[in-house]
Amino acid sequence: MESATEAQLAHVLRDAILRFNRRVRQARPVGDLTFSQLSALTSLQLAGALTPRELADTERVQPPTMTKIVGKLEERGLVARTPHPTDRRQVILAATEQGREVYAQFERVRDEWMAQRLAALTPAERETLRQAAEILQQLARS
Amino acid sequence: MESATEAQLAHVLRDAILRFNRRVRQARPVGDLTFSQLSALTSLQLAGALTPRELADTERVQPPTMTKIVGKLEERGLVARTPHPTDRRQVILAATEQGREVYAQFERVRDEWMAQRLAALTPAERETLRQAAEILQQLARS
DNA sequence: CCTAACTAATGAGCTTGGCTAACGACATTC
C-alpha cells in the first residue's frame, strides 16, 4: 500500500521534527537571540540586503510578523533600516557590523550543541541528515 | 576538516527544520487543533494515560506549559482528568472517546498535506526522510 | 506522631512569535 506508506512517513516525520525543534529551542542559552531572530539575521547576511517583504517571504512569515522580529534586531543595533533609493515606500534592511559580529559569535555557540550530537553519529547517518535537510528545504518552498 | 563539516551540517539542518516547521504550521486549517495540542493528544493515546509531569517530559515542555495545553484539550472535551488512585497530588490524563475520534480525523487531514508533497518525491528521497526521522527522534531524546 | 523537607499540579505574569484587519504613504495605471 503505497499511499499508506506515505501517510505514515508524513506522520513520523512531522512528529520527529516537532520534538527535535523543541529540543533545539531548549538548548538556547538565556539572553541570546531567539531562533527566529537568528534565522532572519542569517537570511539578511546571506542575501546582503532585503526589503521587509522579501525577508518575510524568505522566512515564510507574514509581513507584520517580520516587522516585529526586525524591530527586536534593530533595538539591539544588529540590523539597520535605510530608505530605498527610488521607491520611498520601501525600506532596505541590512545587518550592521555589530550584527555580523554578534551573529557569527552566537551562531557558533548555537550550533555547538547540535554539532556535538552530530559528532556522535556515524558518517552514514550524517550523510542521511544532510540529504534530508536539502529535501526539507525543498518541501518548505513548495 | 571534520568538525567544520559537522558545524555546517548543524547549521543547514537547523535552518531546514525551522523553515519546514513554519511551512507545516501555515498549512493548518483554521479552528483546528494546534500543533502542540495535537502532539500532546498523540502522546496521550500512545501511552494510554499519563500524569501531567510525564506528559510534559514526553513533550519536552515545562509542567506549567503542559497545564495550559491540557486545559485547552479539556475545554473541548478531548481529554479527561481523573484522580490518581493512591497519590492524591497526582492526576491521570487520558483521551476521551471524543478525543480519540477528533484526533484520528484531524490527524488524517493534517498528514494529507504532507503526504501529497511526499508523493512527489522519489522513493529514495522518501527513504532518506524516513531514516532522518529516526535519527532526529534519537537526537531529540538525547 | 509531628514536623521538615520534598514533590505534583496549578496559577500568575511575562515574552515571543504567529496571525488578520486596517491604515497611511507612496507608486502606477488609465
Add this chain to the structure above:
DNA sequence: GAATGTCGTTAGCCAAGCTCATTAGTTAGG
C-alpha cells in the same frame, strides 16, 4: 488626476513557551 495597487507598519488578538510562587499532599527524621 483619480482610482487602484503596493509597501510597511500599527493595533489587537491568541498560542506557546518560560520562571516564580502557591497549594495540596507525601515522605522521612527525630
